[in-house]
Amino acid sequence: MAKDITQERPLDERESSILQAIVYEYITTGKTVGSRSFVQKYSLSISPATMRNIMFDLESMEYLKQPHTSAGRIPTDKGYRFYVNSLLDSYEFSLKDREISVKEDVIKREVQLDRIFSLITKMLSTESRYAAVMLTPRFDFTVVKRVVLAPMDNNEILFILITRTGIVLTKKVMVSSNVTQDELYNFSNYLTSELCGYSVYEIKGTIFDRLRSEKEDGINKEMALDIAELAVSDYEEPRLHIDGIENLLKIPEMVEEDRLHSLLSIIEERNILRGILEKTLENDGIRTLIGAEIEEEKVKGCSMVSTSYKIGNKLVGAIGVIGPTRMDYEKVVPLVDYTGRVVTELLTKMSK
Amino acid sequence: MAKDITQERPLDERESSILQAIVYEYITTGKTVGSRSFVQKYSLSISPATMRNIMFDLESMEYLKQPHTSAGRIPTDKGYRFYVNSLLDSYEFSLKDREISVKEDVIKREVQLDRIFSLITKMLSTESRYAAVMLTPRFDFTVVKRVVLAPMDNNEILFILITRTGIVLTKKVMVSSNVTQDELYNFSNYLTSELCGYSVYEIKGTIFDRLRSEKEDGINKEMALDIAELAVSDYEEPRLHIDGIENLLKIPEMVEEDRLHSLLSIIEERNILRGILEKTLENDGIRTLIGAEIEEEKVKGCSMVSTSYKIGNKLVGAIGVIGPTRMDYEKVVPLVDYTGRVVTELLTKMSK
DNA sequence: TATTAGCACTCGATATAATCGAGTGCTAAT
DNA sequence: ATTAGCACTCGATTATATCGAGTGCTAATA
Numbered sequence: 001m002a003k004d005i006t007q008e009r010p011l012d013e014r015e016s017s018i019l020q021a022i023v024y025e026y027i028t029t030g031k032t033v034g035s036r037s038f039v040q041k042y043s044l045s046i047s048p049a050t051m052r053n054i055m056f057d058l059e060s061m062e063y064l065k066q067p068h069t070s071a072g073r074i075p076t077d078k079g080y081r082f083y084v085n086s087l088l089d090s091y092e093f094s095l096k097d098r099e100i101s102v103k104e105d106v107i108k109r110e111v112q113l114d115r116i117f118s119l120i121t122k123m124l125s126t127e128s129r130y131a132a133v134m135l136t137p138r139f140d141f142t143v144v145k146r147v148v149l150a151p152m153d154n155n156e157i158l159f160i161l162i163t164r165t166g167i168v169l170t171k172k173v174m175v176s177s178n179v180t181q182d183e184l185y186n187f188s189n190y191l192t193s194e195l196c197g198y199s200v201y202e203i204k205g206t207i208f209d210r211l212r213s214e215k216e217d218g219i220n221k222e223m224a225l226d227i228a229e230l231a232v233s234d235y236e237e238p239r240l241h242i243d244g245i246e247n248l249l250k251i252p253e254m255v256e257e258d259r260l261h262s263l264l265s266i267i268e269e270r271n272i273l274r275g276i277l278e279k280t281l282e283n284d285g286i287r288t289l290i291g292a293e294i295e296e297e298k299v300k301g302c303s304m305v306s307t308s309y310k311i312g313n314k315l316v317g318a319i320g321v322i323g324p325t326r327m328d329y330e331k332v333v334p335l336v337d338y339t340g341r342v343v344t345e346l347l348t349k350m351s352k
Numbered sequence: 353m354a355k356d357i358t359q360e361r362p363l364d365e366r367e368s369s370i371l372q373a374i375v376y377e378y379i380t381t382g383k384t385v386g387s388r389s390f391v392q393k394y395s396l397s398i399s400p401a402t403m404r405n406i407m408f409d410l411e412s413m414e415y416l417k418q419p420h421t422s423a424g425r426i427p428t429d430k431g432y433r434f435y436v437n438s439l440l441d442s443y444e445f446s447l448k449d450r451e452i453s454v455k456e457d458v459i460k461r462e463v464q465l466d467r468i469f470s471l472i473t474k475m476l477s478t479e480s481r482y483a484a485v486m487l488t489p490r491f492d493f494t495v496v497k498r499v500v501l502a503p504m505d506n507n508e509i510l511f512i513l514i515t516r517t518g519i520v521l522t523k524k525v526m527v528s529s530n531v532t533q534d535e536l537y538n539f540s541n542y543l544t545s546e547l548c549g550y551s552v553y554e555i556k557g558t559i560f561d562r563l564r565s566e567k568e569d570g571i572n573k574e575m576a577l578d579i580a581e582l583a584v585s586d587y588e589e590p591r592l593h594i595d596g597i598e599n600l601l602k603i604p605e606m607v608e609e610d611r612l613h614s615l616l617s618i619i620e621e622r623n624i625l626r627g628i629l630e631k632t633l634e635n636d637g638i639r640t641l642i643g644a645e646i647e648e649e650k651v652k653g654c655s656m657v658s659t660s661y662k663i664g665n666k667l668v669g670a671i672g673v674i675g676p677t678r679m680d681y682e683k684v685v686p687l688v689d690y691t692g693r694v695v696t697e698l699l700t701k702m703s704k
Numbered sequence: 705t706a707t708t709a710g711c712a713c714t715c716g717a718t719a720t721a722a723t724c725g726a727g728t729g730c731t732a733a734t
Numbered sequence: 735a736t737t738a739g740c741a742c743t744c745g746a747t748t749a750t751a752t753c754g755a756g757t758g759c760t761a762a763t764a
Contacts, residue, residue: 070714422743
């Protein structure tokens with residue numbers, strides 16, 4: 001027992017594999033892991049006593065803890081973190097084929113984006129058996145392909161923006177004076193020719209000022225620009241889709257105790273989730289938040305696995321799974337990763 | 353005790369008011385109602401013994417039941433039903449002003465209908481403190497005002513249908529050969545002039561056959577009609593919005609026992625809800641389903657208050673609240689009623 | 705020095721029993 | 735018809751005993 005346990009040191013081979021096995025065991029069974037039963041179940045060639053010594057060390061280093069004296073061990077957040085990192089390092093994550101049935105064909109038939117996002121979120125929650133969340137894409141960066149103005153009513157015009165991604169965004173705009181259909185047709189062509197190729201983000205910038213200063217014959221340029229500027233001005237914010245809350249109710253440990261409150265906080269205060277996903281959006285790749293790594297007072301005992309997705313090579317949104325700290329990371333991490341890729345592929349393909 | 357309790361008879365004045373009070377008491381407190389404490393709490397001028405006699409009668413007539421021998425009484429479904437009917441009869445339902453803050457202004461700024469429905473459902477769940485459901489309108493009956501075809505891609509056309517209600521429905525249509533923009537413009541005008549004034553329901557009928565047999569100069573009529581028919585063919589089904597599930601988690605009696613399973617069934621098997629709402633849609637006015645009146649094996653201990661809403665005077669959709677049988681009907685019924693009216697008004701106004 | 709057997713001890717979980725209290729039904733008096 | 739009185743019921747609460755899986759520690763062992 002000469003090992004230094006008072007400060008940080010790398011785990012040796014045996015400690016590492018045992019720690020991983022303990023976390024796995026706890027994730028799988030949900031019961032505290034005790035020395036005797038553990039060595040027996042895994043047919044280890046060490047005695048329970050040795051096991052206890054190792055566990056003691058791991059506890060000293062805060063990878064494990066005891067819920068109460070003389071109970072078995074359970075992982076700390078640090079323990080989970082070690083486990084997840086090990087998996088990430090060793091590429092042990094892999095999707096078994098056919099385990100996931102992303103109904104891409106179903107998705108592709110939908111034009112209405114909101115519907116697509118709902119579907120994806122639902123699928124992710126169904127597959128993961130936890131709750132799924134999705135931050136819809138920032139469309140600021142999608143490139144305009146065509147603008148169509150359609151008359152709706154005396155003073156109302158429907159502004160339709162078709163992006164290269166095939167996404168259709170509509171916005172109702174009020175105008176003060178009547179506009180003829182021919183005028184609208186001309187406006188549409190004018191706006192299409194001027195705005196085509198720019199992103200909404202760029203359009204929101206100084207583009208209108210520039211256009212206003214240019215000369216243009218034959219149409220009421222000012223009015224067309226006014227309409228467009230109005231429509232683009234408060235373009236839609238990314239929204240949050242949540243699905244599969246009911247899955248969390250099936251998890252015993254979530255229902256017991258006051259864990260429910262954590263759950264409620266998360267669902268009700270969408271800003272928490274939004275914040276996490278926006279943070280996820282900043283970087284490429286999978287992001288795992290384990291237990292207290294979610295820095296929110298109210299949220300306890302929850303973990304979140306999230307990833308960002310792209311259109312082309314531009315990060316535009318994020319998607320993830322939320323569940324108990326004791327989550328089946330081995331399944332969820334590749335699932336989220338995969339789903340993220342699917343979304344990226346889907347959105348990117350749409351924008352050819 | 354000469355009263356006939358073996359068969360159906362109207363309750364006398366005293367029985368009636370006491371039954372209502374008992375149901376109210378149970379709804380409010382959630383505890384079984386006993387004779388002694390009840391007469392005391394309500395300062396009744398009758399003795400507990402008399403109370404017991406009355407309760408015995410009410411139990412014989414199946415308005416009340418005992419969870420177990422020698423416990424207090426709780427209402428049966430029939431008891432709840434009597435209570436709700438009494439309230440309905442006596443117009444005791446009324447909304448306290450400002451109790452509800454339907455953000456109509458918020459709603460009116462939204463064009464995207466799905467967004468509106470989400471908002472309404474969320475508001476209803478928030479106000480009721482239970483879960484809210486909404487069956488989106490059947491648009492079959494909305495009347496077409498304008499058709500716009502916009503180019504999307506080589507072989508893709510965006511079919512935009514603007515209804516009198518101001519609702520915008522979009523559908524992507526694939527075509528085999530290229531179409532010029534001018535052609536599309538002509539198609540739009542042609543289709544608008546021909547389909548304007550008809551409902552989608554009517555259009556789905558024989559209208560295309562008739563048009564095909566008519567003579568029309570100058571445009572490729574066949575193609576225009578093909579596009580329209582394709583777009584209209586699988587027009588969107590009413591969908592189900594659900595919100596506020598988390599509210600149900602706050603109700604102790606829902607969390608305890610296996611009531612959760614009922615809840616999960618309802619949420620997961622959306623067809624149950626859909627069925628109920630479709631039934632609601634058949635008639636005008638409020639509909640209450642109490643306990644076993646929801647004829648679903650899996651669903652126990654839940655009630656639903658729903659109402660249909662209209663566009664003009666055409667029933668098009670339904671909206672409702674679902675919660676425990678012990679639900680605050682007095683609050684929920686007028687709320688659902690009111691919300692239904694708001695939705696009707698909103699959709700109707702849009703169609704001026 | 706690492707491992708292991710042995711042992712006393714801990715403590716949540718489970719089972720059993722005792723008690724409490726709010727409620728009931730019934731009877732007899734008012 | 736109403737009410738007081740009373741024995742009885744039964745879930746809920748509390749107290750107590752027991753069980754068992756687990757621990758830490760010590761001393762023997764490879």
